[in-house]
Amino acid sequence: MKIYRTSCGLIVESSAGYSRLEISWDSLFEEENLAAMLQEVLITADPFDWNDDVEVLAPVDSQEVWAAGVTYFKSRDARMEESSATGGDNFYDRVYEASRPELFFKAAGWRVVGPEKSVRIREDSKWNVPEPELTLAISRDGAIIGYTIGNDMSSRDIEGENPLYLPQAKTYDGSCAIGPCILVNSSPLPSGSVIGLEIERAESLVFEGQTTLAQLKRSPEELVEHLFRETSFPVGCLLMTGTGVVPPSDFTLELQDRMSITIDGIGTLSNTVAG
DSSP: EEEEETTTEHHHHHHHHEEEEEOGGGGGGGOOOOOHHHHHHTTTTTEEEOOOOBBBBSOSSSOOOEEEEEHHHHHHHHHHHHHHHGGOOEEEHHHHHHOOEEEEEEEGGOOOOOTTTTTOTTTTSSOOOOEEEEEEETTSSSOOOOOOOOEEEEEHHHHHHHHGGHHHHHHHHOOOEEEEEEEEEEEOOOTOOOOEEEEEETEEEEEEEEEEGGGGGHHHHHHEEEEESSSOOOOOEEEEEEOSSSOTOOOOOOOOEEEEEEETTTEEEEEEEEE
């Protein structure tokens, strides 16, 4: 099943079609077994006629969005490269090998943009990239209740100048896109699930790359366990799990670039770049 947060309320896509739910978004994150709850409420839910007037919103309301870094070998190499000139290159190698993962706050719910909305690049940055990431929907009790797609926009030159600048490189208005839905599964996604990224400029493809969940060094469950060790989330949270797709070091985003991130089983999240 897939659940969408839309301008018409909560819409569930199942084998029977679309149905509208008369519940709040935040209440979903009270469930430890969201799949079972949805199966039950769909029995009496009203059918929904999806049309062009339906606007798909980011699948986040009161939830915080967090992110994990250096969870793929490709990401480790990229961050070592961007930090080498300032002597911080071995910093990320040590994070990759450490037992404790890198976790950081990414965005409040109101800063997150949804499908077909504009993300931003910072005016004080000259090297900006998208980071396509499997994103976990996590209940207030720490259960993974679903999966979605995240675009963790990153200013690589700011982060590379000094690791302590990470919050400025990662957290700013328009730095996070999530969507288009939450895939609610009773079992984890297959390790062979593909994460793909395409970037178009003036309708021409300027970058494409992909990875699989098999390349993720730390399991989703391990990341969630560390996140919830000393931090509570009364209305649940979302956690980006890191990127294994990194454009080359001579690439930077430009205004009006269009990014499309696709993950097997979930769908595609597309956004354009604004200033």
